[in-house]
Amino acid sequence: MERYKYIYGPVLSRRLGRSLGVDIIPFKTCSYDCVYCLLGRTKTHTSKLAEYVPCDAVLEELERKLSEDKPDAISFAGSGEPTLNSALGNIIAGIKKMTDVPVVVFTNSSLLWKPEVRQNLALADIISPSMDAVVPQTLQKVNRPCEGLNCELFYQGIKSFCHEYRGRIWLEILLAAGMNDSDADVNALVGAARGLENLECIQLNTVVRPPAEKHVGAVSRERLEAIRRQLPGKVEIIASFFGDKEGGHGKKSVSAGEIADLVERHPSTLEGIAEGLDVGVDIIRPIVEKLVTDNVLAANECEGKTFYVVTNPS
Ligand code: SF4
Structure with missing residues (x-):
């Protein structure tokens, strides 16, 4: 990555x-x-x-x-x-x-x-x-x-x-x-x-x-x-x-690295990541799930929302 x-x-x-x-x-x-x-x-x-x-x-x-x-x-x-x-x-x-x-x-x-x-x-x-x-x-x-x-x-x-x-x-x-x-x-x-x-x-x-x-x-x-x-x-x-909307629509793809780079500085919900990177939630969902499986990201619950954070910040 x-x-x-x-x-x-x-x-x-x-x-x-x-x-x-x-x-x-x-x-x-x-x-x-x-x-x-x-x-x-x-x-x-x-x-x-x-x-x-x-x-x-x-x-x-x-x-x-x-x-x-x-x-x-x-x-x-x-x-x-x-x-x-x-x-x-x-x-x-x-x-x-x-x-x-x-x-x-x-x-x-x-x-x-x-x-x-x-x-x-x-x-x-x-x-x-x-x-x-x-x-x-x-x-x-x-x-x-x-x-x-x-x-x-x-x-x-x-x-x-x-x-x-x-x-x-x-x-x-x-x-x-x-x-x-x-x-x-x-x-x-x-x-x-x-x-x-x-x-x-x-x-x-x-x-x-x-x-x-x-x-x-x-x-x-x-x-x-x-x-x-x-x-x-x-x-x-x-x-x-940031994160109020249901993601963005500008881009058609995004890399796992771009998501990890953003989340390291801005722990965010799925919608927040999508909005920040201007891409649909459906596009980032499988990439975020894979990053969680690979232990690059972790999911934290806060006030009924799931926020993603980087597990080992640099
Ligand atoms: S502690 Fe966090 S919020 Fe406060 S100034 Fe430092 S980086 Fe910013």
Whole structure:
């Protein structure tokens, strides 16, 4: 089974179209250990910047993939916090030499106080920084930052970043029931969002896939709607989009490797995998079943749905 090491997809995304994922961090290496993380608990909890995967190897895979297919976006996300990779700026610069496809980075924002991290992001077209809490105890409870990181540094970093960055900023706020959705937490988030310059939009999310901690659950749509009205500027609710539909219809075939590459970064239902890879559920069902038989994927039940995960993430 042919699998890429650092890239996956393209995955269908409502806002980005067909988005090619780039994963430049070893599995669950992160500065946070969020209670809602769909990849489970953090294995390497660190704020140390390093070239966790080599820039040249990532660019080589990207060049190969881009020679076969032109996606609508190239997104840095995946197995951990992408800004931990000190080569991120060089990788983005390398992509810019190869293609005009917009580059997007999803970050937990915890390291934006470091000037070199802000510098590494400067060439990206869109940044989606997360802000789940601005009350110190709540941030500790929800994001569980590694030693040396705290709420004050986080907010100082995201504020500086929004002030300096010249691209498009989509702020993501993820709310988990009973964790960071109290009136006090939401009021603090509203005030903090007002203090950030140049936001193109705010995307409100909640827990829609199996979280790292079983007791963590989703905020109701009604509550999200009420919070949406409090937040400044353009605000949209993005929860539940991926996997809501009955798969996709664009492609006629997909390989086992493409499915495993996607599921490693996005544990998904059958419908979610089909929708993400833009292919019918009937086409992927036998391939997923074979991957489960071969012990490449495992099936986990969560709130009445079956989610597939990779048994041995790389
Ligand atoms: S949700 Fe993102 S930031 Fe939080 S632990 Fe998982 S990978 Fe890290």
